Amino acid sequence: xxxxxxxxxxxxxxxxxxxxxxxxxxxxxxxxxxxxxxxxxxxxxxxxxxxxxxxxxxxxxxxxxxxxxxxxxxxxxxxxxxxxxxxxxxxxxxxxxxxxxxxxxxxxxxxxxx
Amino acid sequence: xxxxxxxxxxxxxxxxxxxxxxxxxxxxxxxxxxxxxxxxxxxxxxxxxxxxxxxxxxxxxxxxxxxxxxxxxxxxxxxxxxxxxxxxxxxxxxxxxxxxxxxxxxxxxxxxxxx
Numbered sequence: 001x002x003x004x005x006x007x008x009x010x011x012x013x014x015x016x017x018x019x020x021x022x023x024x025x026x027x028x029x030x031x032x033x034x035x036x037x038x039x040x041x042x043x044x045x046x047x048x049x050x051x052x053x054x055x056x057x058x059x060x061x062x063x064x065x066x067x068x069x070x071x072x073x074x075x076x077x078x079x080x081x082x083x084x085x086x087x088x089x090x091x092x093x094x095x096x097x098x099x100x101x102x103x104x105x106x107x108x109x110x111x112x113x114x
Numbered sequence: 115x116x117x118x119x120x121x122x123x124x125x126x127x128x129x130x131x132x133x134x135x136x137x138x139x140x141x142x143x144x145x146x147x148x149x150x151x152x153x154x155x156x157x158x159x160x161x162x163x164x165x166x167x168x169x170x171x172x173x174x175x176x177x178x179x180x181x182x183x184x185x186x187x188x189x190x191x192x193x194x195x196x197x198x199x200x201x202x203x204x205x206x207x208x209x210x211x212x213x214x215x216x217x218x219x220x221x222x223x224x225x226x227x228x229x
Contacts, residue, residue, distance in 0.1 A: 037220075043222060044220045044221055045157075045220040047217050050217070091156060100145055100147075100162070100210060100216055101159060102218060105156060106155065107154070
């Protein structure tokens with residue numbers, strides 16, 4: 001069965017600094033998708049970034065980028081120039097290629113210090 | 115503008131008293147999902163509709179039911195809520211597009227308390 005593991009329950013970063021959130025997953029499939037979702041306190045979950053497993057190039061969205069290591073089954077999120085609005089719970093998620101089902105990791109709560 | 119709307123945002127019910135949570139969407143997506151998220155935990159998929167086809171997760175308790183009267187609306191019914199059902203319930207929608215990763219769009223959630 002597919003599993004997603006986020007080993008950092010909490011992280012903190014100074015405003016304007018860079019932080020990396022870790023995620024590992026386990027699967028026997030070769031074709032799948034990976035996502036990072038952000039869930040601010042009392043607000044809806046929104047997509048931060050996504051990665052197709054067949055693409056070797058790491059996805060980038062403005063200040064957010066991933067380090068996708070397919071062989072190691074690792075999918076970390078790097079947030080550059082951290083802002084106070086980045087404070088939230090971040091979930092790593094895995095999606096089967098042929099279904100819409102998402103498997104979420106346990107989440108990492110990110111605190112941004114002014 | 116909100117695209118996936120969940121009502122109410124907060125719901126209090128009594129132990130054993132049936133409760134219904136609602137979700138509506140303006141995206142015209144054909145897939146709708148219901149997740150249960152307990153405090154500081156990952157969302158857990160309960161079931162989803164692909165158009166009118168209902169897909170229940172194997173470990174979803176029978177106490178949880180769902181209805182989708184049309185494309186825009188989906189309901190989560192909890193027939194006899196127990197204390198362990200207190201959680202945030204998230205609704206999400208998506209539209210599969212061939213092999214492209216269909217993004218799920220989430221509502222803000224309904225926080226259910228059971229007294």
